[in-house]
Amino acid sequence: MLRYLIGLRSLPVAAALAIGIFLVDTLTSLHFAVASLYVTVVLIAAYDLRRRGIVITGVTCGLLTVLSYVLMHGFEADGAAPLRFAVSLISILIATILVLRNVSANLRVKAVERERANLARFFSPKIVDQLVDIQTPFSFARRQPATVMFADMVGFTAYSSGKPPDVVISMLRDLLRLLSEAVFSNHGSVDKYLGDGLMAFFGPPLMSRRDATNAALCAVEIVNAIECRNRQRIHCNESAVRIAVGIHYGEVVQGDVGSEKRLELTLVGDTVNIASRVETYCRILDAPVLVTGEFVEALRAEGSLDLAKAFVDEGVHVLRGCKEPIRLFSMRREPRPALQPVDRLVCGRPADQVG
Numbered sequence: 001m002l003r004y005l006i007g008l009r010s011l012p013v014a015a016a017l018a019i020g021i022f023l024v025d026t027l028t029s030l031h032f033a034v035a036s037l038y039v040t041v042v043l044i045a046a047y048d049l050r051r052r053g054i055v056i057t058g059v060t061c062g063l064l065t066v067l068s069y070v071l072m073h074g075f076e077a078d079g080a081a082p083l084r085f086a087v088s089l090i091s092i093l094i095a096t097i098l099v100l101r102n103v104s105a106n107l108r109v110k111a112v113e114r115e116r117a118n119l120a121r122f123f124s125p126k127i128v129d130q131l132v133d134i135q136t137p138f139s140f141a142r143r144q145p146a147t148v149m150f151a152d153m154v155g156f157t158a159y160s161s162g163k164p165p166d167v168v169i170s171m172l173r174d175l176l177r178l179l180s181e182a183v184f185s186n187h188g189s190v191d192k193y194l195g196d197g198l199m200a201f202f203g204p205p206l207m208s209r210r211d212a213t214n215a216a217l218c219a220v221e222i223v224n225a226i227e228c229r230n231r232q233r234i235h236c237n238e239s240a241v242r243i244a245v246g247i248h249y250g251e252v253v254q255g256d257v258g259s260e261k262r263l264e265l266t267l268v269g270d271t272v273n274i275a276s277r278v279e280t281y282c283r284i285l286d287a288p289v290l291v292t293g294e295f296v297e298a299l300r301a302e303g304s305l306d307l308a309k310a311f312v313d314e315g316v317h318v319l320r321g322c323k324e325p326i327r328l329f330s331m332r333r334e335p336r337p338a339l340q341p342v343d344r345l346v347c348g349r350p351a352d353q354v355g
Helices: 002-006 011-027 034-045 051-073 081-120 125-134 156-160 165-185 211-235 270-285 293-301 305-309 340-344
Strands: 142-154 189-193 197-202 242-258 263-268 289-292 311-317 326-331
Touching: 011 034, 011 051, 034 051, 034 081, 051 081, 142 156, 142 165, 142 211, 142 270, 165 189, 165 197, 165 211, 189 263, 197 211, 197 270, 211 242, 211 289, 211 293, 211 305, 211 326, 242 270, 242 293, 263 270, 270 289, 270 326, 289 293, 293 305, 293 326, 305 311
Parallel strands: 242 289
Antiparallel strands: 142 197, 142 242, 189 197, 242 263, 289 326, 311 326
């Protein structure tokens, strides 16, 4: 508390001004509301003080006004003195209320900015704007359909072995930035970062009619961006990076998990577990992208038939931890014309933004 008071640059100025106004109001017989100048004290104090300090300043100025009146006029009405006294008190009261409202408004703006910055770590800018505007809490648990994606670097342990820490961290930052940009540019959300990968979802908390489509376009953008980045890496005599992407569509449970000191909004359920298993299975089928039959059906239901045709049926497989066999589809490499929405993507960016 003492350190806080020492850091208040405006406090000595406000105190000196308040003492000066009190002396002028008490020792002179000026015929105007000198005490109304205490408004200036409140305004100066508001520069550094919090709401409680502003209230104390306003009350102190009011008490000084009362004390000055009693010392000068006692408890008797003396001409226009009571009117000047009332004007001074009202001025101080109004100034204090307005300053408090201004401080509260500034605190709300800062709170919104902090909330926006926190949401921007996990949600796309469009979703952040919608969440801030509707001001709806998402702390309670809910169940709804969603498209869940896991993306992970293949062979990270072998890649990082023997390399300096700064090189490994730099590569991870570059990879996660690439993955995050692909998720956000396709209206997805990052659930969590997983070392050399991430978990993302499309749908919650604000669902649309293109959640599966956006996830498919995100996967294509990731593959294209990795291929483009690998060409740069090979040109610089660096080893190429392999990526594995697994996607599943189904019902999830969304809510806050963790302790009271740290809560995270996350998705849980079989859909999340299956998506993770599908991503791991990419290594077995040597496919950069694997999706489930439920996801392909969701694409067709959204009318994205060209995107659905871009995935090749790999048959039914039994995944670790899954009770029932799951039909998997891998991304078709050729022919590219079958994927019309993807033709606009060059190295992870729309063609009209390249060049």
